[in-house]
Amino acid sequence: MYCKFCAAEIDDDCVVCPKCGKQVGQLEGASNQPIIINNSSSSSASAAASAAATVVGVPRGKMCNKTTALLLCIFLGVFGAHKFYEGKIGMGILYLLTGGLFCIGWIIDIIALIGKPNPYYV
């Protein structure tokens, strides 16, 4: 038979025209319809699952190496080097201008860094 929408020659038992995708036959067989629904639902389900996996896989924040941060803090901490390393640019500039918050913030950060796991997240 021929598709009444695009006039393509198709099989007599076709329900959906393979050329234009429109319904040309009766749904008594209806085998095409559930397959189409299953395909779309399974693909969207897998897309949602992969999206959820992506969300789970994202770390809480920037991953920092404790050793690097601690060395930066000890030697360049009064200039805020470890704050720049952690991505805290504002705090880094503040440390740079105030000499590590007048060395108080610097010493606190060294002690805090020693207590952190390796790697740690900020």
Ligand SMILES: [Zn+2]
């Ligand atoms: Zn057609």
